[in-house]
Amino acid sequence: MIKLLGKSYNKCYNIINTPLFRVWVFSIFVKLLLVNGYRSTDFEVHRNWLSITYRLPLKEWYYDTTNIWTLDYPPLFAYFEYFLSHITPNFVIKDGCLDLMSEKISSQVYGETTVMWQRFTVILSEFILYLSLRSFSLLSNTNFLVCSSIILNPGFFILDHIHFQYNGFLFGLFISSIIAVKQEKYLKSALMFSISLCFKHIYLYLAPCYFVFLLRAYCLNFDNFEFKTYVSLIQIIQWKNLFKLAAVVLSTFIITFAPFIYIGYTLQDYQQILSRLFPFSRGLTHAYWAPNFWSIYSTIDKILTMLVKYLNKLKYIGSLRKIIDIPQLIVQIQLNETANNGSKGLVSDVTFNILPQIPPKITFALTLFYQLLALLPLFFNCNFKRFIGSLTLCGYGSYLFGWHVHEKAIMLIIIPFTFLVILDKRLLTPYMLLTSSGIVSLFPLLYTSQDFLIKIIYSLLWMIVYFVSINEVSERNYVGQDRRVWFFDRLAMIYIVCLLPIVLISGVLDIFQFGNGKYEFLSLMLYSCYCSMGVFTSWIGLSWLYNFDEPLWV
Template sequence: MSGLYPSLKDVTIVATAFKLLLLPAYKSTDFEVHRNWLALTHSLPVQKWYYENTSEWTLDYPPFFAAFEWCMSHVAKYFDPRMLEVQNLGYDSFNTVLFQRLSVIVTELVMVYALHRLVANSPEFTKRSAHAIALSILLSPGLLIIDHIHFQYNGFMYGILLLSLLVAKSSPLLSGILFAALLCFKHIYLYLAPAYFIYLLRAYCLGPNFSIWPPNPAIQFFNSLKLGVSIITIFATAFAPFVWWGQIPQLLSRLFPFARGLCHAYWAPNIWAMYSFMDRCLILIAPKLGLAINQAALSSGTRGLVGNTSFAVLPDITPRVTFVLTLLFMALPLVKLFMHPTYENFLGSVTLCAFSSFLFGWHVHEKAILLIIFPFSLLALNSRHHLSSFRPLAVAGHVSLFPLLFTPAEFPIKTVYTVLWLIVFLYTFDKLAPSGGVNEYRRWLMDRPATLFVIVAIPLVTYCSLIHGLVFGDRLGFMPLMFMSSYSAVGVVASWVWLMGVYLSN
């Protein structure tokens, strides 16, 4: 492997230097969100953390992340103690910006360690592929956009997720412990919990002699006991104090704000984005088709507002519908995982559970696309079929994040960086992916649609980011967002359909 790729250490150093140059870049409301969380966890007793509402950006992450903010606040006070004043809303002194940017870079070292483990523990014949995958994740445009410019701490938490996935084969108990801890940092990872539950049940708690018929549960008692005690201990550590104070209803109301509408303000590229786009198109032809139009819905969530989402022509979608669809499409890979609890099936199930929750979930955020991309990255070089499914996801997923950075200064950064990443890593993956008996004709059929999808992205991004504003000014501001989201949704859905077919057929 020496000489073929730069080392993970060298790339980490160069990437860190580049991220330091982004210190003065655009920062979203998430920057103030986390500054506020630093302040309230530092200044208030724990009992008041989930009640404090001086800022509209109230604490809505689980207790471990709140404790994480509390720990960071004790370092932040040496940079600028004024950032830790709860009443000091919108405070963004240079030292505050410096600390928060540096905190993302430093905590991302958890992910760097996980990627080191990925390469170091890979068999010799797969080290080149593992190294390419590790570099693709480390240099992910998604992390650059979301964490280092827009501002969040996904690198830190995805590092824990990757560690959990990587040790699942050799140490299911440790994998379960890491994942339980991760859930106490950010509850979005609940989307992956069904795959973990099935895998740990079959691979760790039930013996190799398990069978449905003739019935033989083959329960491994001590394994089940160790796993159960470990997970209960982690959740008790996180939530027991709030149970003692009678604050669980308040905490849950913060973690699960179900009053929000079906679609986020900027539609995540999923089934509901396509559904919403279809509804907007039907408005134009509904009179000719004799279809009724719900006039009240013309200014609802289908136009990008957060709140109750109503559709003008198509039937409204309820939370129950999204829940049923999510479980239905999760069930397909989970049944296979239960019957064949291999490590590769586990990674496939985790990825497909992430797909199902993203595509059919209620009020999905566009940033959750990384929940699919990173687990899928571990599978992308397993075969030519996997890579053919991964390619449209990589393009659509990263392009869908562009609207998060809407200021002119960041346009060249996000576009040039993402294009370079796609060229370098999709080309590298193409050279490393085993053909697995795929002939040239079948390869052509698999790869050409993905290539066409990539080509369409170029004029689309140009129009949405540049031309629309020049032509329409401030008018029709949601139109480019709708185009970008709907286009990206096609790629994500296509990737999901292809991967589901590959997974179920193997």
């Protein structure tokens, strides 16, 4: 018994006796300072999910509409909420934490006890993030730098510990699948990614990369391959590995949905789950435009709309009126403005005034096209570097061209890119552009004055420390420097420095309500457009290196 306790103590001690654990503990103290800060409606979302899974039978979880914040995450996350609800202390339950009620009265029922409890669950759940990074951080100082930058990433602080979500915990599962690939534990990688997908379906954007990589690296063997007949193609398949991989993935989904199968869910019930997970009626853009292609598209439509209105007031534009039916455009604009024109902060379908309307199939086609460009090199040159590069570019493709993209999805690009940037110094400039613009793009989520300095100072310190450190440790695998590369680097630095004035100008616009509230969306548009320039430029830079700099990926 004493030996058993001794072994357990040694295992626990080894888990926490790492430099990264000290970083994680430090992050906890910083997070505890933020518990009384601003929280978004996402807090009420998760509180309502706690009450749904606690008060209602399983069959009603995806049907309940008592509160507008309905359950729209996959079953594993619902079970996670169920677990949290059943370990909630009685004094928190008495505070109203698990009461199922309309959003109109919920904030009047629960108090600070509920807030503290939910904040605590977010902080505690991030231990999964530490565990996923622990072994990787011990391999080298460079790896430790990568892991500490992820744990202290301002994106997690903003999204999880002020705005309120559980991204750190979920990314911990996702990162485990990446590290498993590095260790060539392909079945473990498939398992962890499948679990991540069953927790949050946003990872579906990255599924093509995992499918191609695991198929090529684990299930196909091209050694000494010579095509003679079609039988030769069948012989390259490692059937045993293919069946094991399929068994791992399918069993994960079957176990996830087993409770629903047990209670007799029908096809119609599963369609209800899918309708919650993929609500296409929410429109092309989110209430706050994520800095992607569609934010630029929407901005151009706004500018053209204002131009048409201005031209309509002019008297001497006879020749122009023959080309453009301005009166008809004005009528159409007035009709659209009674609906959602994309700048009212509404989560619903968006109508453009001048530019063509964008259906979901266009966004799917663009996303698929740019992801295919990232997947083809991975299939023919299958290694860890290519995998991370392809994974990052798949994240880019879905973020830049996807349907109803949340600004929070930028973390799907930042986290994989963090594992990639240390491999070559040429990747540093695209990485700095992405992380700086991506983190700043999250600032509008914290719009209260009490958070203004916090988000700026913490993000600025993180960027200075880690940009300089990564520059010092990242590998230099090339000789000399092209003039165009030097110019691009300097241009990127100018862009990054100009982010601070953009943040300050946007803050001034919010304070003084420019135009008596008529242009209340102007600061958000400024954030979206300027940050989209950084995200786009970083995508172009990485895409160029990925497709045309072959030695980098050997």
